[in-house]
Amino acid sequence: MRSDEFYMHRALDQARLAFAAGEVPVGAVVVDANGVIIGEGYNAPVSHLDPSAHAEICAMRDAAACMGNYRLDDCSLFVTLEPCLMCVGAIIHARVSRLVYGAVEPKTGMVESRANLVAQPWHNHSVVVQGGVLAPRASKLLRAFFDERRRS
Numbered sequence: 001m002r003s004d005e006f007y008m009h010r011a012l013d014q015a016r017l018a019f020a021a022g023e024v025p026v027g028a029v030v031v032d033a034n035g036v037i038i039g040e041g042y043n044a045p046v047s048h049l050d051p052s053a054h055a056e057i058c059a060m061r062d063a064a065a066c067m068g069n070y071r072l073d074d075c076s077l078f079v080t081l082e083p084c085l086m087c088v089g090a091i092i093h094a095r096v097s098r099l100v101y102g103a104v105e106p107k108t109g110m111v112e113s114r115a116n117l118v119a120q121p122w123h124n125h126s127v128v129v130q131g132g133v134l135a136p137r138a139s140k141l142l143r144a145f146f147d148e149r150r151r152s
Contacts, residue, residue, distance in 0.1 A: 004100050007031055007078040008134040010040070011102070014055060015080045015141055018042035025141045026081045028055040030063035030096075033074040039063025055079055056087040060094050071095045080138040082109035082131065088117045091127060098128045102138030 007029055014027025023043040030039035041058025045051050056079050064070045076098040077091060082105040091099055099118065101111065110117045111129055118127045 002035055004078070004130065004133045007037070007076070008080070008100065008102055008138075010037060011055075011078045011080050012134065012137060012141065014040050014042040014059075015138070018044065018055070019141065019145055021047055023047060025145050026055040026079065028059035028077060028079040030059050030072060031076045031078065032063075032067075038066040038075070052086065054084065054087050055081075056083055057090055060090060060096070064094070073097065076100060078133075080134075081105050081142070082111050082113055084108045085110045085117070092118065092123055092125055095125050096127055098130070100130045100133050102131075102133055103135045103142065104131065 010029045011027040015025040018027060019025035023046055026043045028041050029037050032038050039059045039062035041055050041062055043055045044053040044058060056077060060072060063072055063075060072094045074097050077096045078100045080102040082101050088110045104113050106113045108114060112131060118129055
């Protein structure tokens with residue numbers, strides 16, 4: 001298995017694709033138990049006309065298609081930004097084993113910023129969480145996107 005930073009760099013690659021497409025630059029990859037990237041995605045709700053097309057959802061859809069199963073047991077999800085309510089629900093439902101994220105999302109983050117939904121005792125699945133991996137790089141990319149938007 002490669003380092004968390006390696007996989008977060010792959011998620012940042014996806015975030016840069018979102019940036020280039022005019023979407024908020026958030027990227028994600030799903031890694032199986034052998035360290036193979038089996039899913040990838042970036043924010044695309046505007047271009048896909050789909051409010052659920054967040055990076056995490058796109059990457060998990062890709063991984064589920066690869067595995068032939070909606071359950072992503074023994075998989076890790078690497079995402080550049082702390083997940084929102086919708087994405088945390090999908091992560092739990094998909095049975096993702098580990099969530100690794102970069103920057104915190106103070107307004108809508110549901111892992112540490114606004115709430116800690118993954119730690120609630122009523123879930124029938126627990127997710128191991130690691131935050132802050134390459135957070136400065138993820139934050140810098142987000143700031144650059146919104147700075148560019150303000151200038152336009």
